[in-house]
Amino acid sequence: xxxxxxxxxxxxxxxxxxxxxxxxxxxxxxxxxxxxxxxxxxxxxxxxxxxxxxxxxxxxxxxxxxxxxxxxxxxxxxxxxxxxxxxxxxxxxxxx
Amino acid sequence: xxxxxxxxxxxxxxxxxxxxxxxxxxxxxxxxxxxxxxxxxxxxxxxxxxxxxxxxxxxxxxxxxxxxxxxxxxxxxxxxxxxxxxxxxxxxxxxxxxxxxxxxxxxxxxxxxxxxxxxxxxxxxxxxxxxxxxxxxxxxxxxxxxxxxxxxxxxxxxxxxxxxxxxxxxxxxxxxxxxxxxxxxxxxxxxxxxxxxxxxxxxxxxxxxxxxxxxxxxxxxxxxxxxxxxxxxxxxxxxxxxxxxxxxxxxxxxxxxxxxxxxxxxxxxxxxxxxxxxxxxxxxxxxxxxxxxxxxxxxxxxxxxxxxxxxxxxxxxxxxxxxxxxxxxxxxxxxxxxxxxxxxxxxxxxxxxxxxxxxxxxxxxxxxxxxxxxxxxxxxxxxxxxxxxxxxxxxxxxxxxxxxxxxxxxxxxxxxxxxxxxxxxxxxxxxxxxxxxxxxxxxxxxxxxxxxxxxx
Numbered sequence: 001x002x003x004x005x006x007x008x009x010x011x012x013x014x015x016x017x018x019x020x021x022x023x024x025x026x027x028x029x030x031x032x033x034x035x036x037x038x039x040x041x042x043x044x045x046x047x048x049x050x051x052x053x054x055x056x057x058x059x060x061x062x063x064x065x066x067x068x069x070x071x072x073x074x075x076x077x078x079x080x081x082x083x084x085x086x087x088x089x090x091x092x093x094x095x096x
Numbered sequence: 097x098x099x100x101x102x103x104x105x106x107x108x109x110x111x112x113x114x115x116x117x118x119x120x121x122x123x124x125x126x127x128x129x130x131x132x133x134x135x136x137x138x139x140x141x142x143x144x145x146x147x148x149x150x151x152x153x154x155x156x157x158x159x160x161x162x163x164x165x166x167x168x169x170x171x172x173x174x175x176x177x178x179x180x181x182x183x184x185x186x187x188x189x190x191x192x193x194x195x196x197x198x199x200x201x202x203x204x205x206x207x208x209x210x211x212x213x214x215x216x217x218x219x220x221x222x223x224x225x226x227x228x229x230x231x232x233x234x235x236x237x238x239x240x241x242x243x244x245x246x247x248x249x250x251x252x253x254x255x256x257x258x259x260x261x262x263x264x265x266x267x268x269x270x271x272x273x274x275x276x277x278x279x280x281x282x283x284x285x286x287x288x289x290x291x292x293x294x295x296x297x298x299x300x301x302x303x304x305x306x307x308x309x310x311x312x313x314x315x316x317x318x319x320x321x322x323x324x325x326x327x328x329x330x331x332x333x334x335x336x337x338x339x340x341x342x343x344x345x346x347x348x349x350x351x352x353x354x355x356x357x358x359x360x361x362x363x364x365x366x367x368x369x370x371x372x373x374x375x376x377x378x379x380x381x382x383x384x385x386x387x388x389x390x391x392x393x394x395x396x397x398x399x400x401x402x403x404x405x406x407x408x409x410x411x412x413x414x415x416x417x418x419x420x421x422x423x424x425x426x427x428x429x430x431x432x433x434x435x436x437x438x439x440x441x442x443x444x445x446x447x448x449x450x451x452x453x454x455x456x457x458x459x460x461x462x463x464x465x466x467x468x469x470x471x472x473x474x475x476x477x478x479x480x481x482x483x484x485x486x487x488x489x490x491x492x493x494x495x496x497x498x499x500x501x502x503x504x505x506x507x508x509x510x511x512x513x514x515x516x517x518x519x520x521x522x523x524x525x526x527x528x529x530x531x532x533x534x535x536x537x538x539x540x541x542x543x544x545x546x547x548x549x550x551x552x
Contacts, residue, residue: 028440031440038339041136045197046144058204069193076193080171083171083183
């Protein structure tokens, strides 16, 4: 196993319990915004898409696949963040 | 130094993303959380564009522009009742992106060993989440029939298909040369996603969406391993954990196991358990009667279900709440975890109608208070208030946690008719002596109650 892989596994081992902890603290009141926010965050796969689409000496195939992936993940990012904010704006505590 | 700037950007991106979920824990800081998430994403994208490997910008920027041009109107035009559909659609796009990146990477470097294993996991999860999310979107939007579609030997076919796909995956890890194997593997993953959702009923969609959320995160984390990109691993792991917890909560709220949701085909016509009681008499009441009782009450608990949202009664409900609060009546809302079409959906629908969130209460929190409530008003909810879940071992919903509406002094149920609900289970609550059935459309009935409230 390479050091790279080992490091990545350590990151995973730490990130999963951190995620479980963080999410368990979110009030059920906000579960829908939580889901749309994490949904937007998971579209960070746009990073991989950019690397594939813009790489030096990329073949036509990986350019096309990469660009479609960039479009798809950007849709996911933009709609995810915007709808989350739109929902959260509506949550207010007391009467005006 | 300048070549390494992307690494700094990634570290800031990871911090922002962790902070964003942390801030989401309370409504007071939640919007700050969204802001942090956006900043994190910006760091990630800009950092990636600055990497030396990326040389071709033109098409990437055009693609980002196209994506934003499609994504923004989606988010602004969807009504709040359609948030579950939008989320499913978003999952589909995100998962497709992960799968395509996996495919491109496979053909670019034909990796081996560990990287290939990660790539196989990324691709299978990506493609199956893509089609499964499209199917879930179809069921929520009611383009695809919402009832479970089942046939003989279905589970056998699904499991055989999955085993075949996994076998192909293992083969590619051992022998990664490009051949017919990868396209077949892709096809099987896509097909499996469709078959996975077909037997699942509309009522189970909250669990399914949460599960797909988890898969999308896992695909993203797998991509992180394939590309040795730790930012992707962190973001993917957070997302996978979140989806997993939410689906566990949903399963608990329905007293069912994962396997039961995925293979149980709930929501089919239930035989036997239902029709026995339906000839019993019920007490019905008019809006005037209901208004008189409510005006004299001290504490009222409203139990909204998805039927309320379908009837678009939430704004009228807000008027009723205001009118009663002005008279000194305490009005609160009891929200079952599966009220609505995704976790927490009902809270969003009520918030949209301007109902303050400190009046919305979770099931465990408010259940002890029903005994002291003068009126429990049930609107568009059925199974989640059925006392049979507590004592009738023959009932299909036995063991499901419910809101203890039947303990209230007076129970009022707004309902179109005596037809049993979605799951086809009769509800003994309707036949109690303390229950008043208010027959009619939820929106117009609530508005009639508001009109009939005696002047102060």
